[in-house]
Amino acid sequence: MARRPRGRLVDGIVLLDKDTGMSSNFALQRVKRIYNAAKAGHTGALDPLATGMLPICLGEATKFSQHLLDADKRYLVTAKLGVRTDTSDSDGEVVQTRPVNFTEQQLEEALEHFRGETMQVPSMYSALKYQGQPLYKYAREGKEVPREARPINVFELNFIKLEGDELTLDIHCSKGTYIRTITDDLGEMLGCGAHVIMLRRTGVAGYPYDKMVTLEQLEALLTQAQEEERPPKELLDPLLLPMDTAVSGLKEINVSDELAHYLMNGNPVQVANLPVDELVRITLGEAKQFVGIGQMNDDGLLAPKRLVVLHDEQA
Numbered sequence: 001m002a003r004r005p006r007g008r009l010v011d012g013i014v015l016l017d018k019d020t021g022m023s024s025n026f027a028l029q030r031v032k033r034i035y036n037a038a039k040a041g042h043t044g045a046l047d048p049l050a051t052g053m054l055p056i057c058l059g060e061a062t063k064f065s066q067h068l069l070d071a072d073k074r075y076l077v078t079a080k081l082g083v084r085t086d087t088s089d090s091d092g093e094v095v096q097t098r099p100v101n102f103t104e105q106q107l108e109e110a111l112e113h114f115r116g117e118t119m120q121v122p123s124m125y126s127a128l129k130y131q132g133q134p135l136y137k138y139a140r141e142g143k144e145v146p147r148e149a150r151p152i153n154v155f156e157l158n159f160i161k162l163e164g165d166e167l168t169l170d171i172h173c174s175k176g177t178y179i180r181t182i183t184d185d186l187g188e189m190l191g192c193g194a195h196v197i198m199l200r201r202t203g204v205a206g207y208p209y210d211k212m213v214t215l216e217q218l219e220a221l222l223t224q225a226q227e228e229e230r231p232p233k234e235l236l237d238p239l240l241l242p243m244d245t246a247v248s249g250l251k252e253i254n255v256s257d258e259l260a261h262y263l264m265n266g267n268p269v270q271v272a273n274l275p276v277d278e279l280v281r282i283t284l285g286e287a288k289q290f291v292g293i294g295q296m297n298d299d300g301l302l303a304p305k306r307l308v309v310l311h312d313e314q315a
Contacts, residue, residue, distance in 0.1 A: 006038060007032075007036050007037050007038035007039070008035065008036045008037055008038060008233070009038055009059060010035055010036075010037050010038075010058050010059050010233070010237065010240070011058060011059035011060040011061050011240075011243050011308070012057075012058055012059070012061055012237070012240030012241060012242060012243055013055050013056065013057050013058070013061050013240060013241040013242075013243060013245060013246060014031050014035070014055070014056040014058065014213065014218075014239065014240060014241075015053060015055055015207055015208075015211045015212045015213065015241060016031060016053075016054045016055070016056050016212065016213065016214070016215070017051070017052060017053065017054075017212035017213060017214045018046055018050070018051055018052060018053075018054040019051060019214065019215065020048070020049060020050070020051045021048055021049075022048060023045075023048050024042050024045035024046050024054060025042075025045070027042070027054060027056070027215065028040055028041070028042045028056055030215055031056045031058075031215070031218065032056075032058070034215075034218045034219060034222050034232075034236065035058060035232075035233075035236055036232070037058045037059060038059065039058065039059055039062055040056060040057065040058050040059075040062065041056070041057050041062040041065050042054055042055070042056050042057070042065070043055045043056070043057060043065045043068035043069050043204065043246075044068065044069045044073075044175075044204075046201060047089070047091075047180075047199065048091070049089050049090065049091055049196070049199060050199040050200065050201060051199070051200045051201070052075075052199075052200040052201035052202055052212075053201045053202065053203060053204050053207065053209070053212055054201070055068050055204055055207065055246075057243070057246065058240070059243075060243055060308040060309060061243035061246060063292075063306050063308065064243060064244075064246035064247050064293070064306065065246065067205075067246050067247050067249075068204055068205060068246050069175065070175050071175065071204055071205035072155065072172065072173065072174055072175070072203075072204075072205065073172075073173060073174075073175070073177070073201060073203060073204055074170070074171065074172045074173075074201070074202045074203030074204075075170075075171045075173070075179050075199060075200065075201050075202065076160070076168065076169075076170055076171075076198075076199075076200045076202055077168070077169050077171060077179050077183060077196055077198065077199050077200075078166055078167065078168045078196070078197050078198035078199075079166070079167045079168075079169070079183045079186070079187065079194040079195065079196055079197065080165060080166055080194065080195055080196075080197045081100045081165045081166070081167055081187060081190070081192050081193070081194050082097060082098055082099065082100045082165050082192045082193060082194075083096075083097050083193060083194070083195055084096040084097075084098075084184065084187060084188075084193030084194065084195060085195040087123070087180070087195075088123055088180035088181065088183060088184040088195050088196060089180050089195055089196040089197070089199070090195060090196065090197045092195070096193050097193070098191070098192045098193050099192065100165050100190075100192045101191070101192065102190045102191065102192065106190065107159070107162075107167075107190065108159075110186055110189045110190055111157055111159060111169075111186070113189065114154050114157055114182055114185070114186065115154050115156075115157050116153065116154060117151060117152070117153045118151075118152060118153075118154070119149035119150065119151055119152075120149060120150055120151075120152045120177065120178060120181055120182075121147055121148075121149045121150075121181070122147050122150065122178055122181065123178055123180055123181050123184075130145045130146075130147070131145075150176060152173060152174050152176060152177040153173065153174040153177075154171060154172070154173045154174075154177065154182075155172045155173065155174070156170070156171070156172040157169060157170075157171050157172075158170040158171075166197070167194070168198075170202075172203070179196065179199055180195075180196050180199075183195060183196050205246075205248075205249070206248065206249075207241075207245070211241065213239055218236065218239075221235040221236055221239075222235075222236065242290070243290065243308070244281060244290035247279075247281050247293055248281075250278075250279055250280055250281040250293065251275055251278065251280050251281065252280070252281045252282075252283055252288075253271055253273070253274060253280045253281070253282055253283070253294070253302060254271075254282075254283050254284070254285075254288060255269060255271060255282060255283070255284055255285075255302070256285065257284065257285040257286075259271075260284045260285065260291075263282070263284075263291070263294075263302070263304055263307075264291065264304075264307060264310075266304055266307070268297050268299065268301035268302060268303040268304075269301060269302050270300075270301055270302070271301075271302045274296050274300070274302055275296070276296055277295075277296070278295065278296075279293050279294070279295050279305065280293065280294055280295065280302070281293055282294050282302070282304065282307075290308070291307055291308055291310070292304055292305070292306045292307035292308050293305050293306050294306075
């Protein structure tokens with residue numbers, strides 16, 4: 001008999017506004033404890049230096065976290081010009097200082113170089129793995145290992161302001177884009193060097209900025225519930241976004257109540273308007289209850305790929 005997981009069976013997504021100085025895993029564990037959730041996972045780490053949007057999936061929502069990991073991101077970054085560090089951010093050691101001397105036209109030409117599809121060599125201080133170990137472990141040991149350039153897409157790169165030697169940019173980019181690397185490469189292109197002193201993730205997929213909550217807000221609600229002798233979920237759960245928001249970009253396919261039993265037992269079913277070679281978001285019946293994602297199989301049927309487990313209160 002399977003052991004019941006410790007914690008509460010709660011499903012949804014917390015849109016956390018991560019504070020600077022903490023790791024993404026630390027933030028994840030705090031949210032998990034606050035919600036007393038049996039299962040939790042984040043959707044792509046933010047550097048300790050960085051702040052901003054960190055979607056944290058609870059319960060069955062963790063099954064769809066990869067879709068947010070693969071989603072576009074948006075960042076506000078401030079670079080200090082004239083100083084280069086070994087990590088390309090302010091947590092690193094200064095390796096070079098140079099005078100800042102470029103024109104407005106030279107800046108715009110340099111920024112244009114990064115727009116659109118380019119190839120980027122990941123930083124040695126990234127979490128990408130080489131022979132089973134993250135690159136930053138090699139970097140901390142003073143070792144340089146080979147890294148392959150990877151395709152990235154910068155959909156927008158907007159100049160915000162230049163105050164003294166601090167340059168602020170707004171960047172909308174594809175998954176796997178390293179803002180520190182863009183900053184370091186930009187500094188080299190301008191001939192002065194640069195490193196990140198502020199990085200804030202302002203967007204993941206289509207999630208609204210104003211729905212973010214801080215750890216302090218969550219902890220305050222937990223304390224309030226305890227003081228009022230109320231179940232914490234009464235105050236905390238209304239902040240959860242539905243788990244299907246992680247796959248909101250997929251076409252919805254509604255399965256009738258008559259076919260629901262077959263589908264939920266992993267069997268392919270016949271449905272209308274099923275696209276070829278595309279993942280779809282599956283809902284059931286008139287209530288359009290989200291139950292997972294699927295795809296057309298070789299027989300033209302809807303085959304489930306990832307289904308949620310319906311708890312007693314959901315069934």
